Amino acid sequence: MTSSSASESAPPPDRSRPGPLRRMTARGRDEAHRVATPLELFFDLCFVVAIAQAGAELMHFMAEGHAGEGILNYVMIFFAIWWAWMNFTWFASAYDNDDALFRVVTLVQIAGVLVLAAGVSRAFENHVFLAVWLGYVIMRLALITQWLRAARSAEGAERTMALRYAVGVLLCQVGWLGLLVLPESGRAWVFLVMAPLEMCVPLFAERNYVTSWHAHHISERFGLFTIIVLGESVSAATVAVKTGVDEHDALGHLLPIAVGGLLVVFAAWWIYFAVPIHGFLRSNRQSFLWGYGHYLIFSSAAAIGAGLEVAVEQAVGKAHISALAASAAVTLPTALYLLTVWLLHARHFKVGITQQLVLPVTALLVILCTFLGEWAVLVAGVLAALAVVVGVVLTTRGSAPRGRGTAAAV
Template sequence: MNEVSPAIPVSGEDRHATWLELFFDLVAVAGVAQIAHLLHGEPGAADIGLYALLFLAFWSAWIGFTLYGNVAGEGTHTRTVLAAMFGMAVMAAAVPGVHEGEDGQARALALAYVLIRILAGRAWRHRREILVDWPAAQLSLGVIPWIVSLWTLEPVRYWLWALGIALDLWVTFTVSARDVIESRKAHDEREKKHSRSRDTVPPVSVAAPHADHLSERLGLFVIIVLGEGVAQVIEAASDATWDRRLYGLASAAFFLLVALWSLSFRHGYAGVPYLTARSLPARAALPLHCFVTVCLAALAAGLGAATEHLHTLPDTTRWLLCASLAGYFLLTGIAALRRPEGVRRWMLSVVLPCCALPLLLAGFGGGLGTVAVVWLLVAVTLWPTFYESRRARRVEPAARPGA
């Protein structure tokens, strides 16, 4: 394979996920499943915090190589991607041990994460390209706390991991393209000064992601998360008594996941509901995708837990289900801010009730049965589609000639 290939343009030939990329995404299936299991039973605040932390770390490792494959195209180094896959598999396998406080598994997870980030940075340096849309994929500031955590114990270790994720987000939103390019040029000057070789170092260039291909990969990740919801319900139902309650809950869970699929893909872009192509810069759209999948994976875990409690939901499980759906619609509102018209009406008529009603249900729905709670969440999720269809019927007569 060639060491360097030209950047893929934003628009051009039609590209789809390769077999290597699909193989890589299979590791995401294992990782999402392992992390979602952290919310089984009756999770407390510490369990939810660890879930969010590990999901963000796993997503960060995944997106770094997703963007690398997106830009590199046929120039992708297969061995580099396979090495990253092995590291992500180690991270996924270590999740249960981290949850149980095992130091060995926690160090293995941190070491695998560090090596994945180093591999990503090395791959970009070889390409001599700057990915200005996601500088955290190339800058190693957020990796430093993870390295330090290899010599610490819990809970300090977890705080260092959280600091690393926070630094990556800080780099994403504050470091400009000019800063990244100047930093790379300064690094090249130092390398040239200390190197005995007088070979000319090729200049760096700015990498532009292939938008359609990236949208497909992001959408595949959302499909993986929704599929995990189906898997959670199936796994729990296999050990439950098949009666009327189970039939009602399974039907409600299926309709809920289908409604979320419809919002994310039929009314969204890259798996993010009500996001449109190029309506947000990549630095905003990628974190939005990350947080949407965090909410969907938590909702999937909640559905699995609900299947295990068919009579009455524990308070923690009810809050997990309802708060996850409320967070999903809050992020929907952020994506819809770039709607061409009617933003204020959309916020008041759709986003506000879809955020408030699940939270009210979480706070005051303790007397409701499990099946009733999930069906009410289905009704909330269907409301945006119903609102849009009513609005379209009202606008259609006015748009006819002569109206």
């Protein structure tokens, strides 16, 4: 895919010198003990604020019977959140020098996502995207600044790569102006054009030079963000159940939803972390497909929480939708999550058709649970938990690859 790449043994930036500025040079791929930094964890937490806003609006639209419009808005806004997060994550994996300017520019990106989060409600309800657009532009301009710093410290193919990133990201922001100037009927077309163009920027920029992202660091960053998103789903569902119990004394109707939702989230966590994926990330082709696919993992994980809220609202009589629609709000994102994790993670570690079929078959059965009425969420949760159990049993019987232990359970 590329004709040259960053050195596998490039030394890490000198972090021993105090001061506001350091050269932004590439970090080594073989750097030992590379873990997420406190700034990266803070960055993730602030981004989940925006995801929570998008999930809450999705829940309201589905509960009011406007699922199509709500899903369209959710897909667009979630893309802005996810793409800004992912671009920063891969950049930081290769170039984080942890100086004062890097921290300040990262905090500017955090400010941008908070501006975006503040505009989510107006984007959903009134189709006014000004705050969402402004927050996104703030984040993207901050990233451009980081790439220009990297270009200044680089030379040759690496410098060209960094400048391509900066120019590509900048040009895309011009295209996103269509969300403000075009009529409402044309905004979906703006997204359909600009989202693929944004995702083409890394492919274009790294044609001749591959950034020195750290596979273990990247897998940890994506895993931590998955945990935070699943945690947000647990929080949203807990608040919904509490409200239903306090206002309607409907514990008997809500208990199957609560138990089933908890089983779904527990299984989602287990399945995602069942295999150590960093060993699979060996090239840009593999890593790009893996990273881009996480749009579906993150968005479906967050949508599970919104769906559980919808199911609670319907159970206590506050939602203007059928039991079938409320069940689908949980089962469909759950099935999408299971299938996507299988495609990106699990299938690479399976031996034999039996292991390969566990998650796809479970996803299909979860979809069929949609038609079970008030028991749909509970049965879907039980099926997801059974998928984990079956995976563990297959592993202990020795059908999994040697040396992987229970890590290849599902």
